[in-house]
Amino acid sequence: MDEEQPQGIVLTEAQKKKRRERSIAIAVALGILVVLFFAVTLVKGPAVLNRPM
Amino acid sequence: MSIVDNHSLALPPRISEAGVGDYIALLKPRVMSLVVFTALVGLLIAPGHVHPVLAITSILCIAVGAGASGALNMWYDADIDALMSRTAKRPVPTGRVTPQEALTFGLILSFFSVVTLGILVNWVAGALLAFTIFFYAVVYTMWLKRWTAQNIVIGGAAGALPPVVAWAAATGSLSVEPILLFLIIFFWTPPHFWALALFRSDDYARAGVPMLPVVAGPDATRLQILLYTIVLVAVAAAPWALGYFSAVYGVSSLVLGGWMLLLAINVYRRREGAPAVRAARQLFGFSLIYLFALFAILLLEVVVAAVLAQFG
Structure with a gap:
């Protein structure tokens, strides 16, 4: 049986590599955000909900 | 189906190759x-x-x-x-x-x-x-x-x-000190960017950006640079004169300001050819050092005060 032809948009190796780099950068940025919120919660304790205007 | 629709369908999808x-x-x-x-x-x-x-x-x-x-x-x-x-x-x-x-x-x-x-x-x-x-x-x-x-x-x-x-x-909250810092950067910006615009005016003219040298000419810009630099030197010394920062900062701001003023006078006086471009480049380069040095002195004062409070 013949190999199935890929349907739709096929990314080149360069495009796949760049997409992977961008995905990792987004993951790192989200990770930093999570760590930041966690650390501030530890620092402020219950006062984390006290946000003066 | 219209011609426009045919063309839009014919366009290949754009796949981003932008890197981090x-x-x-x-x-x-x-x-x-x-x-x-x-x-x-x-x-x-x-x-x-x-x-x-x-x-x-x-x-x-x-x-x-x-x-x-x-x-x-x-x-x-x-x-x-x-x-x-x-x-x-x-x-x-x-x-x-x-x-x-x-x-x-x-x-x-x-x-x-x-x-x-x-x-x-x-x-x-x-x-x-x-x-x-x-x-x-x-x-x-x-x-x-x-x-x-x-x-x-x-x-x-x-x-x-x-x-x-x-x-x-x-x-x-807000207070006088941050407003003074705001004013220093605010009055630093025109001499800094106009010095750049003096030797990049062709760029700005090509793009149609009405920078001062393009609109009013290089000589008017040189005068404005000089006037703003005089105001900047006074504003930069104000935090010391008003008693918010120490004499170390005050004297440093005057020395650095004097240097900046000399370069601005140089820009004002040298109006033709390579010396004019060199003068503008020197002012642009020094303006970066000037702002960095002023703020570094403030930072140093805080660090020294903290160390003295810890061990003094």
Whole structure:
């Protein structure tokens, strides 16, 4: 049986590599955000909900 | 089906090949480094103790907010960036990042920087950061930059706000000291950018940006540079004269200001050929050192006072 032809948009190796780099950068940025919120919660304790205007 | 529909169907989908470096370039890292430094000084000279985690959070949010402003600026200005040699290699004019991607990136970072600063630190700082981004992206980039020769004078307020935001992050309020820091950067901006515009006026003229040398001519610009530098030297010494900072800062500001003034006089006097270009380049280069040195002295004063309080 013949190999199935890929349907739709096929990314080149360069495009796949760049997409992977961008995905990792987004993951790192989200990770930093999570760590930041966690650390501030530890620092402020219950006062984390006290946000003066 | 119309011809237009046929053409739209025939277009191949655009697959992004933008790398992480292109997105970092959208953040204008060199501008960001100055923002981070001035904000750090604003944060550290503020009274009271700021927990290191909150300090890092504040500086990070201010840095990301500044980067978001840069991305929004590059999205809107892609057409004129393409015409200027200094900016033609930026990610949007070269096509590595589409305008839509730059806009989305800028808006997302603006949202997260403001909301994170507001939730984790305080909403005075969050609101000030939102105002700073709005002022740079909308008031300066979309309105003033293409409309008036006073673009960088008024728009300079956006670049002057980071130490104010940082002070607000540390204290939850505002005071005279951050306003003095604001005024120093505000009056520093015109001589700095007009010195650049003097030796890049062809670029700005080609792009149709009404910078002062393009609109009023180089001689009028030289006079304005001199006048603003005189005001800058006085404003930079004001924190010492008003008793907010020590004599070390006061004397340093006068020495550095005197040097800056000499270079501004040099720009005013040398009006033709290579010496004129050299004078403008010297003033531009020194203006960066001047601002960095002024804020570094303030930082040093705080560090020395903290060390003396610890061991004295």
